[in-house]
Amino acid sequence: MTRLTAFLAWSTQAGSPDAVQKALSVMKAKLAEHGFDYYDWNENQSVNKDIGAKVSDELLKSDLVILEGSKQRPNLAYEAGFTHALHLPLVVVKQAGSERLPENFGEPDYLAYPSDAGDEEGFAAFEARFTDWLGKLALTTLSPGQRSARHGRNALNEQINKFIDGYAEEHASLHLLGGWAGALALELDSGGASQLVVDADYYLPSFSSLRAWDGGQIRAIADLTDETEQFWTPDHPEEMTANVSERIFLIDWSWFFENEDKLARHIDLWRRHQARHRTGPYEIFIAAREELRPGEVHPMGPGAVGHHLLLLDPDLIGGYRPNPGRIDGRQLVIERNTLRYASATQFYDSIKSRAVRFEPSMKVVDLRRAWLARTGVGHWDEDWTSETEFRSPDYFDLYERHIRCWIPRYAQLIRDCAATVFREILRIYADSMRSVDVLELGYGTGRLTSEIVPWIRNINRPFYELEHHGPVRQYRGVDRAEQMVEYTREMLRPEQQPGLDMRLVRGTAWEDIDGRYDVVFGSLVMHFLIGPDPTDETLDEFFANSAEHTTEDGTLIFADVFGVNGDRRGASAMEKWREWMIRYGLAEEEVDGYMAGNTDMTSAAPVSLLRKAAEAHGFRTRVKVVGAPTLPFRIVVFQKERSVP
Structure with missing residues (x-):
């Protein structure tokens, strides 16, 4: 903010001109000590032709007005009135024994100075009173906040006045200005001095x-x-x-x-x-x-x-x-x-x-x-058992954050998995020219679901508008955790998906699944379905169920962690995964806790064993690396091969 400015004006006809000059010198010295610049009207009035306008301009720029009132000179009433209109602090200094100004001057502050320039004791008392007055003003009327608000108000008033002065006759612009200014006034008035809106x-x-x-x-x-x-x-x-x-x-x-x-x-x-x-x-x-x-x-x-x-x-x-x-x-x-x-x-x-x-x-x-x-995000609670549905609410509430601490490139994994599902839907639809049915296993928080459903809705829309089935007829999802079911249903509103028969249910694979589907998919669910270090019998049962619930040209798609049994690369991949979690921000003990609580992931089936079991049930296997090849995450596609008659 600019320096403080004081406006001074006095009478040259006062009873003792020497006393006036001494009072002025005292005030100017104290003003300088308190950080004021000052405008001495009497020193500048000879160069001013339009006196009224110049006085107004200088008062608008001032923070403090000091008027000498020993003699009621003609301009005194104008200066005092304009000062009151601007709500500026005003002090009237006058020689001892002179008359006070009439009451309609607003009863300003008065400071008397001696009429004898040689009265050192009297001028010392005047100086003390003036100094005390400046000090009080600095804490109240002339505080930075008061000055800021006052300058803003004066600037607004000045601009409004200039606008009005630009129209000597009736004009629509004046009404527009009045409306805006009135609205601003109402905003300021809505809360009084206690609220600014x-x-x-x-x-x-x-x-x-x-x-x-x-x-x-x-x-x-x-x-x-x-x-x-x-x-x-x-x-x-x-x-x-x-x-x-x-x-x-x-x-x-x-x-x-x-x-x-x-x-x-x-x-x-x-x-x-x-x-x-x-x-x-x-x-x-x-x-x-x-x-x-x-x-x-x-x-x-x-x-x-x-x-x-x-x-x-x-x-x-x-x-x-x-x-x-x-x-x-x-x-x-x-x-x-x-x-x-x-x-x-x-x-x-x-x-x-x-x-x-x-x-x-x-x-x-x-x-x-x-x-x-x-925040505890990424912390694996040892009470979180392998049965997802029995885990505490903080597992589900923060799942989308937890999972990004545990799974490298999780968002990319989901996007790549969704893109693979898209391609398989289009392949089957193009080959068979019939609507496709899809099944998602373990939809969880709906992260993968929310990628796939909008895409299906878009490709189905032209057919739906013509009252025909689109490329995708049914979307079924199954998850065993009630919390996940409620969350995803609330987010996706499956019953409100136009042109798509969509249902998200609570259940387990494969006990609660009926029918056959063209594309069966899931993210971070296969290791859970198969379990740690699965036996040949377990894998055979999994793919037997998969074959039973897929059509003759159906496809399985799983984005997940995969191990390498009996191979140094398997241990290395798990170590790289561990290093990634630490580098990404988890403490070593947090990573150890996660690894210990997820043996079905750290001991997941390798792709080589899955390929062998899948081939026995008519599936051929394709693998896509997610993130880095040194990490154990892949998207694996098991596609049924049509039997040749």
Whole structure:
């Protein structure tokens, strides 16, 4: 903010000109000591032709007005009236014994100085009173916040006045301006002095002005999963972080896994924030945006947009809510409320409890490792038994995050598996020219299902609109865990898929499966169905069931972990898998716990044994590597070969 400015005007006809000059010299010296520039009207009036306009201009730029009132000169009433209109602090200095101004001058502050320039004791007392008055103003009317608000108001008034002055006659523009100004006034009036409600676009200049405020701690939550605060970019304005004590950034949890490049860019941004924008400590915390837990209530109420929050000591909170006047618009709401501030503090602390402190030396893997340790994501609970349906809720609630810590390139594995299913559906449909039926084993959270169903819906749509069966007629899914069934049904709404007979049921393979299917598939389920170190009899039974439930040209597709029995490469692949989990962010003891709790994966059947058992039941085998060939993850396709008559 610019330096303080004082406007001074006095009478040259006062009873003792020497006393006036001495009083002026005292005031100018003290103004300089307190950081003021000053405009002495009497020193400049001779060069001003339009006196009224010049006085107005100078008063608009001033923070403080000092008028000498010993003689009621003609301009005094104009200067005092304009000062009152601008709500500027005003002091009238006058020689001792002179009359006070009439009451309609607004009863300004008075400071008397001696009429005798040689009265050292009197002028010392005047200097002390003037100094004390300046000190009080610095804490109240001339505080940085008061000045900022006053300058903003004056700038707005000035621009409105200039606009009005540009139209000497009736014009539609004047009505438009009046409507806008009235709407702005209503927004400001909606909460009185305790609440500020403006369009969210004004957040940046509003927050930037806080650089001049040092009255307490500023904390904030920036919800990067919501696009309201679009200024979190590499060219982020520096002043936005100038005096924040700490800030929590909420990100989508996928940034730790599939969006590492995006996370890396923000890490660089956060590092630059801490390096450039604070002379004192500026702490950054990172957390994943979560659904609010019981007891966590955003202080702006259920209508709050995102989890954005601003906390300014001792009693100010801020956030966003929808703007009823704009589609997808946002309003910034700043409220002074002691009770809500206490609630907001609790909300902030609750979010912070699951956040990790950002350090400038961190890279993506360091931040992910800290987040995993803080939240327990990726931790294998030894109470999670092999029977999935009996595992505790935190296994299911965080499954999509857990699995990315355990399975290398999980998203790629799912995408590649879905693409393989697509190709087999199209192959069978093209060869047989009939609708295809598909079966998914162990659909779990629906991650693979959600890739495949939209694709089926799209290829079926033209046929559905013509009231014909599309390339895919039935989609059946089976999973043994009730929690998974409820979750995936809620997400995909199988009964609402147009043009597709889709059912997701609870059950086990193969006891609860009826009929025959053209494509049977699953991700991370085959090792569970077969078990660790399967015998030849177990494998034979699996493929016998598979043959029974697939059509004569049907296909099995499994994305999973596969071992190599009796081969050094098998042990090496498992070790590489273990190394990957540690490198990806899990602690060694966490990895050991996972490996010990999943022997059906660490002792999974090798492709060579599966191929042999599959061929005995009429399947030929194709293998696709997922991720790196040194890791034990593959997509294996078992395709039935038509018997030649």
